[in-house]
Amino acid sequence: MAISEAEAVVMNVLWREAPHTAEEILAEVGPAQGWQEGTVKSLLNRLLRKKAVRAERDGRRYLYTPLLTRQQYVSQESKGLLDRLFGGRVAPLVAHFSEQRKLSKKDIAELRKLLKELDDE
Amino acid sequence: MAISEAEAVVMNVLWREAPHTAEEILAEVGPAQGWQEGTVKSLLNRLLRKKAVRAERDGRRYLYTPLLTRQQYVSQESKGLLDRLFGGRVAPLVAHFSEQRKLSKKDIAELRKLLKELDDE
DNA sequence: CACGATCAATTACAGGTGTAAACATAACAC
């Protein structure tokens, strides 16, 4: 089942470092998102139900670890967008950003490097 | 207000060619999506409420025309994804696809061409 | 052992979505 945007915020914390307790996650995202304890707990529960994380008891609390990998999530999401908007292909998306002048110098440099490396294989 | 995925399917028809009647839209997407008449009508109404399309009476029916442009929609959606997953930048997304071996030959060729053109400006 | 503190689990609730059924209205055919 797809994980929602709010849920992804929680996953992001766990992808950076795991395991974490609910409290730690709250400390990390609560302020920025304006979330309270119950919110994070709910999101964790939904992620559990969706098998995106697993919880392991540690005394009175739980330690949460991601089951869904960031790779998997990123792939799903990107593919979804590409399929919906660009016929499933990458180049048209880059072209779109290029037309909109949204490619930074850094982007361009990195893309050049990337293509060069592809050459060498 | 954001338009949903099902709504985007309808918009896609109108972006290809407009205006269209509800019936024509149904004919185009109904079979593929397994949608019936009521579904398309509802989606059109929600799009009207969201000011994403406008309707112009034509005898007994309406002709629907997009107000939200494909450009606008694509920009919103792509930016959202990039911000959420790739720090708002294009190159990391392409890198992701490259790592996953999801760049087709055609993609690579087009990207090369694109970068070359950027050079010439 | 009873009590408060600390967590997690359950329940809540409004708003969005997917998917229509039901209802209203207007035009056309007789």
Added chain:
DNA sequence: GTGTTATGTTTACACCTGTAATTGATCGTG
């Protein structure tokens, strides 16, 4: 003009989301 047909509008309804408040379980403390 009245009934049928073609359209659009309203209402429905279950599920997902964001965001908690409430309830329940457990642990440490006196």
